Amino acid sequence: MRRIRVIPTLLMKDGGLVKTTRFKKPVYVGDPINTLRIFNEKEVDELVLLNISANRHDAPIPLEVIQDIVSEAFMPIGFGGGIRSMQHIESLLKSGVEKVILNTVLPNGEALIREASGQFGAQSVVASLDVRKDWVGRHRFYTQSGTQKEGGTPVEWAKRLEDWGVGEIILNAIDRECTYQGYDLELIDSICSAVSIPVVASGGAGQVGDFRQARESGASAVAAGGMFVFQRPNQAVLITYPSQERLKKEVF
Amino acid sequence: MARAYIVDYGVGNIGSLQNMYKRVTGQLPELTTDLSNLEPGDRLMLPGVGNFGYAMQRLNELDLADPLRQLAQSGKVAMLGICLGAQLLLEGSEEAEEKGLGIIPGQCRKFDRAALPAELRIPHMGWTEVGCRNADHPLAQGQNDETRFYFVHSFRMMPELPEHALFTAHHGIEFCAGVCSNSVVGVQFHPEKSHRFGMQFLKSFANWEIQ
Numbered sequence: 001m002r003r004i005r006v007i008p009t010l011l012m013k014d015g016g017l018v019k020t021t022r023f024k025k026p027v028y029v030g031d032p033i034n035t036l037r038i039f040n041e042k043e044v045d046e047l048v049l050l051n052i053s054a055n056r057h058d059a060p061i062p063l064e065v066i067q068d069i070v071s072e073a074f075m076p077i078g079f080g081g082g083i084r085s086m087q088h089i090e091s092l093l094k095s096g097v098e099k100v101i102l103n104t105v106l107p108n109g110e111a112l113i114r115e116a117s118g119q120f121g122a123q124s125v126v127a128s129l130d131v132r133k134d135w136v137g138r139h140r141f142y143t144q145s146g147t148q149k150e151g152g153t154p155v156e157w158a159k160r161l162e163d164w165g166v167g168e169i170i171l172n173a174i175d176r177e178c179t180y181q182g183y184d185l186e187l188i189d190s191i192c193s194a195v196s197i198p199v200v201a202s203g204g205a206g207q208v209g210d211f212r213q214a215r216e217s218g219a220s221a222v223a224a225g226g227m228f229v230f231q232r233p234n235q236a237v238l239i240t241y242p243s244q245e246r247l248k249k250e251v252f
Numbered sequence: 253m254a255r256a257y258i259v260d261y262g263v264g265n266i267g268s269l270q271n272m273y274k275r276v277t278g279q280l281p282e283l284t285t286d287l288s289n290l291e292p293g294d295r296l297m298l299p300g301v302g303n304f305g306y307a308m309q310r311l312n313e314l315d316l317a318d319p320l321r322q323l324a325q326s327g328k329v330a331m332l333g334i335c336l337g338a339q340l341l342l343e344g345s346e347e348a349e350e351k352g353l354g355i356i357p358g359q360c361r362k363f364d365r366a367a368l369p370a371e372l373r374i375p376h377m378g379w380t381e382v383g384c385r386n387a388d389h390p391l392a393q394g395q396n397d398e399t400r401f402y403f404v405h406s407f408r409m410m411p412e413l414p415e416h417a418l419f420t421a422h423h424g425i426e427f428c429a430g431v432c433s434n435s436v437v438g439v440q441f442h443p444e445k446s447h448r449f450g451m452q453f454l455k456s457f458a459n460w461e462i463q
Contacts, residue, residue: 002372003378003379003400070268074271074447075446093301098301119302120303121301123375123404
């Protein structure tokens, strides 16, 4: 048995939780604290909380709000969205977040990553490697909520980020977000083979069997959004999470 | 009634620890940097996340290292180190030049990635089952086959004496997940992030009858 972490990803916008599809079309799914309490009861492995208003010059989420959310959580939380400075990282970690998740700051983030990783430990610095395929099917790294394409391949970026001191990579296939078509296994395999740090597969999970495939492709954890907050086919909001028995039997 | 304290030295997550401790005991631990007024039977928690050297520097700057050693020596206060806070109980770490508290003989060493199968990564992050070397120990109460804890670390504790190793876990190799000496215990995992398993553990710590 090799356990992998199964992580619900929650997106915050204007104080509420939303779910997007391919980084677009946010749909309101509920209040953060209530949702968190449900995930507490379901004993989820970990949570990823991303503030998706951050790149649009809206006010950042006040630290007290994050603190209130995190203090309710009896599982680890990674937080991302609009993080650009050492002060911001420090205040988030002090507020009880285990990990900060960086994306837009990454291309010019060597100094910040080295400093944060040195002071707070590599395990608290996570890179969100948001990837989209270009018109000939090559994987490309994106920042700024999937709007800015960066030069270089995701594999090159993954190696570089590991070298700078990132402790984990969330590998996010933008084109698959909330499509339920399964993870991009080829992408997962290529990144897992290139680095020694844990890789979290994200984007496309539709069923528990998808977790197993990601695990077999080398992922140390899987993240999913839609699968845990929507009930198909009509996308009614329903917070769910697979039982330990099921995960042990079908995934680990 | 014995009181509970958390050493507030700016290293590590305190909110969840306070909340979970309160949830299981009804008592909110006080944050403190003054260890002079602790009384026999009190509980003292030393959290910690990040770099070993940075954390020891903070403890030294706040003049906390010696009082912590003295409290451990006295055996009168139940002390719990968590994650890096547990590693600090040892004499030192491969991660930094700074000396540790030296309450428990031994060192911390980095996991050797080359010795692990390719699918196992460093840092070790995730939920892992924990075994106990001494099932009768008060801090092992309530644990069973289902018990698992959340870990996140790149370094592991290597106590010199086998009697100081209380818990074990596996990440490619077996490693020490918890150390113990008299009234001092240190755990590599995060009870405050481990749902009901962590609650059970903190409850055992709160109820621990030390001599």
